Structure formats: C-alpha cells, structure tokens
Amino acid sequence: MLNRVTAVAVATFRETVRDRLFYLVGFFGLLLVGAVTVLSPLTVGAQGKIVADVGLGGMSFLGLLVVLLVGANMVRKEMERRTITTILTKPVGRGEYLAGKYAGLALTLTCLVALMSLLYVGAVALTPAVLAWSHLAAVYLTLLELLVLCAAAVLFSALAGPALAALFAATLFAIGHLTESLLDFGALAGGPSRVLAAVAFRLLPDLEVFNVRAAVVHGDPVAAGHLALATLYAAGWIVVFLVLARAVFARKEL
Amino acid sequence: MRRFAAVAPLAVAAALVGLAPRLAGAIHACRPAADRGERLYYPEGAFLREASLGYAAAVADWAWLEAIQYYGGYRRGEHDLRYFNGLVDAVTTLDPRFVEVYRFASLVRSLDDADFAGALDVLKRGIVANPADWRLHFDVGFIHYVFLRDYPAASRWFEAAARLPGSTDFCRRFAAFSRRRAGDLSGSLMLWENLRQTTDSADMRELASRMADRCRQELADRAAGGAAALPAPPGAGGTP
Numbered sequence: 001m002l003n004r005v006t007a008v009a010v011a012t013f014r015e016t017v018r019d020r021l022f023y024l025v026g027f028f029g030l031l032l033v034g035a036v037t038v039l040s041p042l043t044v045g046a047q048g049k050i051v052a053d054v055g056l057g058g059m060s061f062l063g064l065l066v067v068l069l070v071g072a073n074m075v076r077k078e079m080e081r082r083t084i085t086t087i088l089t090k091p092v093g094r095g096e097y098l099a100g101k102y103a104g105l106a107l108t109l110t111c112l113v114a115l116m117s118l119l120y121v122g123a124v125a126l127t128p129a130v131l132a133w134s135h136l137a138a139v140y141l142t143l144l145e146l147l148v149l150c151a152a153a154v155l156f157s158a159l160a161g162p163a164l165a166a167l168f169a170a171t172l173f174a175i176g177h178l179t180e181s182l183l184d185f186g187a188l189a190g191g192p193s194r195v196l197a198a199v200a201f202r203l204l205p206d207l208e209v210f211n212v213r214a215a216v217v218h219g220d221p222v223a224a225g226h227l228a229l230a231t232l233y234a235a236g237w238i239v240v241f242l243v244l245a246r247a248v249f250a251r252k253e254l
Numbered sequence: 255m256r257r258f259a260a261v262a263p264l265a266v267a268a269a270l271v272g273l274a275p276r277l278a279g280a281i282h283a284c285r286p287a288a289d290r291g292e293r294l295y296y297p298e299g300a301f302l303r304e305a306s307l308g309y310a311a312a313v314a315d316w317a318w319l320e321a322i323q324y325y326g327g328y329r330r331g332e333h334d335l336r337y338f339n340g341l342v343d344a345v346t347t348l349d350p351r352f353v354e355v356y357r358f359a360s361l362v363r364s365l366d367d368a369d370f371a372g373a374l375d376v377l378k379r380g381i382v383a384n385p386a387d388w389r390l391h392f393d394v395g396f397i398h399y400v401f402l403r404d405y406p407a408a409s410r411w412f413e414a415a416a417r418l419p420g421s422t423d424f425c426r427r428f429a430a431f432s433r434r435r436a437g438d439l440s441g442s443l444m445l446w447e448n449l450r451q452t453t454d455s456a457d458m459r460e461l462a463s464r465m466a467d468r469c470r471q472e473l474a475d476r477a478a479g480g481a482a483a484l485p486a487p488p489g490a491g492g493t494p
Contacts, residue, residue: 042319046354050315057312177308207308214311218351 004092008100009107016070016108024062025115031058032123040127048129049217055120056138056213062116063109063146064173070108071153072165074101075249095246102154102242106147113143130219137222138212144234145210149173151241152205158249175200176207205237299347306348314349321345321355325362335366346379353387356380360393370401391415392425399428405436413445423449423458430465439476443469 016022035054040047075098078084087097117139124131152172156165175182179201186197209230212222297305299317306313321341328335342359345352356376363373374397380390395411398404409432416425430445443466450462 039315039319042322043315043354046315046318046352049311049352049354050318053311053315057309061309174307178304181304211308213308214349214351217311 001093001096004096005100005103008087008092008097009103012074012101012104013107016105019070021066021070021108022112022115024066024112025119028058028062028116029119032119036123036126048124048127051123051127052129052135052217053213055123056135056142056217059113059116059120059139060142060145060213063113063142064149066109066112067105067146067149067153068166068169071105071150072157072169073162074105074154075157076160076162076165094249098154098158098242098245098249102151102238105150105154109146109150110143113139113146129217132216132219132221134212134216134220134222137227138216140227141210141212141222141230144230145207148205148207148210148234148237148241151238151245155241155245155248158245158252172204173207176205177211179204179206180208205233209233297344299344302344303348310348314345314352317341317345317348318352318355322358328366335362338362339372342376346383350383353380353384353389356384356390357393360397364397364401370397373397373401386418388415388418388421388425391418392421392428395425395428395432399432399435405432406438408432409436409438409441423453423455427458427461430462434465434469439469439473443473 032051032055035051039050039054043050075084078087084097088094092100117136120135120139121131124135149169149172153165153169156168159165160168182197183201186194189197212220212226216222302313302317303310321338324333324338324341325335327333328338339359342355345355349355356379359376360373363369363376374394377390377394377397380387381394384390391411392415395408395415398411399408402408409429412425412429412432415421416429426445426449430442430449433439433445434442446462446466446469450459450466453459453462
C-alpha cells in the first residue's frame with residue numbers, strides 16, 4: 001500500500017515541478033530583496049521588523065496561493081483529463097490515490113517552505129534584526145497550517161469544481177483565523193447567530209494556533225509544548241479532512 | 255511591410271504604457287480635492303486586525319509606511335497632520351508591540367503639534383503594551399525633562415528606565431542630571447556614584463566622577479552657607 005501511495009505522491013510532486021511551481025521561490029526572493037532595499041530605508045528604526053514580517057507573511061501567503069491554485073484543482077483536473085481512470089484501473093485504491101495526491105502536494109509545500117526559509121534567513125541576516133530559533137518555529141507552524149489547508153483543499157477538490165474548491169479553501173482560511181472573533185460576533189448578535197458561531201467554532205480548525213509570526217518578530221520564544229501540541233492538532237485535522245475526502249471520493253462516479 | 259506589421263503593434267503598446275501614468279495623473283487631478291483625502295476613510299485598527307486574517311503584523315507595517323508617507327507629505331507642506339493620529343492608532347492596534355511607532359508619534363506630537371500631553375499619552379499606551387521596554391520610559395522622562403521641565407517627574411521616569419533590562423548608562427546619566435536640576439543634590443550624588451562604580455565606559459566614569467565631586471562640593475557649600483533652603487538656580491544641573 002505504501003508503495004502505491006508513494007508512487008502517486010512522487011508523480012504529483014513531479015507534476016508540480018513541471019508546472020514550474022518552484023518559480024514562486026524566485027518571486028519570494030524578489031519580495032525579500034524589495035523589503036530589504038526599498039521598504040527598509042523608508043521605515044523609521046524598524047528595518048528588521050519589516051523584513052521579518054514581509055518574509056514570514058510572504059512565505060505563508062505564497063504557500064496559501066499554492067494550496068488554492070494547485071490543491072483545489074488537483075483531483076478535478078485528473079477527472080477532467082480522464083487520467084484518473086487510468087490510475088484507478090491499476091491496483092490503486094481511491095483512498096490510496098487521495099493520500100498520494102495529498103502527500104505529493106505536502107512534499108511540494110515542504111520543499112517550497114524550506115527553500116523560502118533559506119532565503120528568509122539570508123535576508124534577515126542583512127538587517128539589524130536578531131535571528132532566533134523562534135523564527136524557524138514560526139516557519140514550521142506556517143508549514144503545519146499549510147498542510148492542514150492542503151488536506152482541506154483535497155476534500156473540497158473531491159467535492160466540487162476548481163473555482164468552488166478554491167473558494168471553500170479560502171473561506172476556511174478566513175474563518176480559521178477568525179474563530180475567536182466569531183464567538184464574540186455571535187455573542188453580540190445573539191439568537192441563531194450565537195449558535196451558528198458556536199458550531200463554527202467547534203467544527204472548524206482554529207488556524208490562529210499556527211500563527212506566532214508577530215510574536216517571534218518581537219523576540220518572543222515559542223514553547224516546545226506549543227510546537228508539539230500544534231503538530232498534534234494539525235495531524236488531527238489532516239486525518240479528519242482526508243477521511244472525509246475518501247468518503248466523498250468513494251461515492252463519486254468517475 | 256511584414257516587419258512593420260510585426261513591430262507597429264508593439265510600438266503602439268509601448269506608447270500606451272508610456273502614456274498611462276500621465277493619463278492616471280490627469281484622472282486624479284479631475285477628482286475634487288475632498289475626494290482625495292482617502293485617509294479620512296482609513297479603517298480603524300480593530301477592523302483591520304480582523305480583516306488582516308493572521309497577517310496583522312504585515313498590515314501594521316503597511317499602515318506604518320502610510321503614516322510615514324503622510325508625515326512626509328506634511329513636512330513638504332502638502333497637508334496638515336489631522337489624520338496622523340488615526341494612522342498611528344491603526345498601527346498600534348494592529349501591532350501593539352511596535353515600539354518605534356509610539357516613539358515616533360510622541361516626537362511628532364511634541365515637535366510638530368507641541369501637544370505634550372498627547373505625546374505622553376501615546377508613550378504611556380506603549381508602556382501598557384510593552385512594560386519592559388526601557389526606551390518608552392526613557393522617552394516619557396525626556397519629554398518631562400526637555401519640554402515640560404518637570405525634573406522630579408523626569409528623574410522618576412529615567413530611573414524607571416534604568417531599572418529595565420537592556421537599558422544603557424544614558425538613563426542613569428539623565429536621571430542624575432534631573433535630580434540635580436530638581437534640587438535633590440544628595441539623590442544626584444548617589445546616582446553619579448553608582449554610575450561611576452558600575453559603568454563600563456571610561457568617558458562615562460570620568461563624567462560621573464566629575465559630577466559627583468561637584469555635587470559633594472555644592473552640598474558642602476550649602477551646609478556651610480546655610481543655603482540648603484535655597485532652590486537650585488536655573489540650569490544648575492548641567493547638560494546631559
């Protein structure tokens with residue numbers, strides 16, 4: 001089983017390489033060069049902070065773009081091209097196919113984030129900002145967030161067309177960062193909104209647990225316990241989304 | 255002819271791209287002046303914080319650049335500073351730990367508006383969000399010292415700054431000068447002695463030693479001349 005999942009994952013990874021997805025690293029590099037050379041001199045005493053914010057935020061945003069543009073289109077594209085039928089006629093189960101697809105894109109995201117973090121370390125070294133281990137912890141947590149969103153994108157991709165799947169994934173990202181505020185809004189509105197907000201709070205991932213970017217830029221450490229629990233939290237949501245995706249995909253007529 | 259047909263569209267496209275900024279400028283010029291005051295409609299920090307979806311720090315940086323540009327426009331005489339405080343509030347709500355913003359805003363309020371109460375208010379908001387940052391405490395002391403000439407208050411803030419991690423000898427130096435200006439010669443002597451014994455800088459040690467000797471001399475003169483009740487003359491504290 002593992003061999004079959006690995007085979008699909010490697011094929012997916014190769015496909016993203018062929019799609020020149022790694023050009024995004026070059027774009028990220030340009031973004032950092034812009035932050036160091038253009039934005040930094042305009043700031044008053046906050047050069048290091050601006051470069052670190054742009055770097056960590058840019059990494060997360062570009063990763064999100066990959067999830068929305070590639071992840072949300074992943075399964076549907078193969079259904080439209082009919083390549084999926086070729087794959088599924090081989091001894092590859094639907095669940096294995098989805099797991100392989102997810103693993104391939106997860107590998108792509110990991111490589112992208114790793115390359116971008118190398119550039120980030122170089123850019124921050126050019127500024128007065130102090131580069132601490134906590135910056136790498138922030139990068140790791142960003143990667144976890146992207147992996148959770150990627151699993152959600154696989155689910156949405158199995159459910160709907162590319163545009164709707166991307167929209168669902170973007171909405172999940174937005175709500176995921178507003179879950180705490182949702183409770184407050186619900187409490188303010190009262191009535192059914194309160195119940196809806198409470199349901200959304202419990203049924204959707206709280207993506208703010210992966211967001212320590214602002215804190216590390218100001219020099220705060222990230223506790224090992226935070227990293228361990230966030231890893232567990234991410235793993236839980238990834239399993240939930242992939243199990244749901246498998247259930248949806250198993251009933252799909254191809 | 256075929257070559258011309260290939261190049262002509264490209265030349266037209268290049269000309270259009272070249273003209274576009276002028277056209278955009280002309281369009282902006284057509285808008286009424288009031289319509290261009292888009293900072294009037296700048297969203298509040300609380301809204302921006304929710305709308306930034308996890309990118310609050312990056313949005314704060316963006317708003318900070320806007321605030322600096324706005325201040326630059328004021329320095330060039332393009333407008334007044336009426337929306338500056340709103341921009342600063344947006345930045346500090348988005349990122350309450352952006353210490354440079356509080357410091358810059360307090361300087362602008364002090365130097366451009368002569369609004370010292372407003373400057374102290376901004377700095378104290380910064381202290382609430384960043385209680386361990388010595389620079390904010392120092393700046394409060396500096397405003398009391400330079401602009402308000404409230405030397406007892408200045409020395410309290412400088413001493414508070416000196417107790418915080420990362421503070422430099424300058425805090426203790428300013429605290430000692432403030433105490434002296436406030437007429438508290440024994441307090442000033444104590445601070446100079448402490449600075450002399452603990453500083454790593456040879457120049458600072460030499461200054462502290464000289465100022466401690468001067469304080470001792472003045473205390474002795476007061477005791478001898480019965481002048482203890484007299485207030486310190488203006489400017490007697492020296493120059494930090």
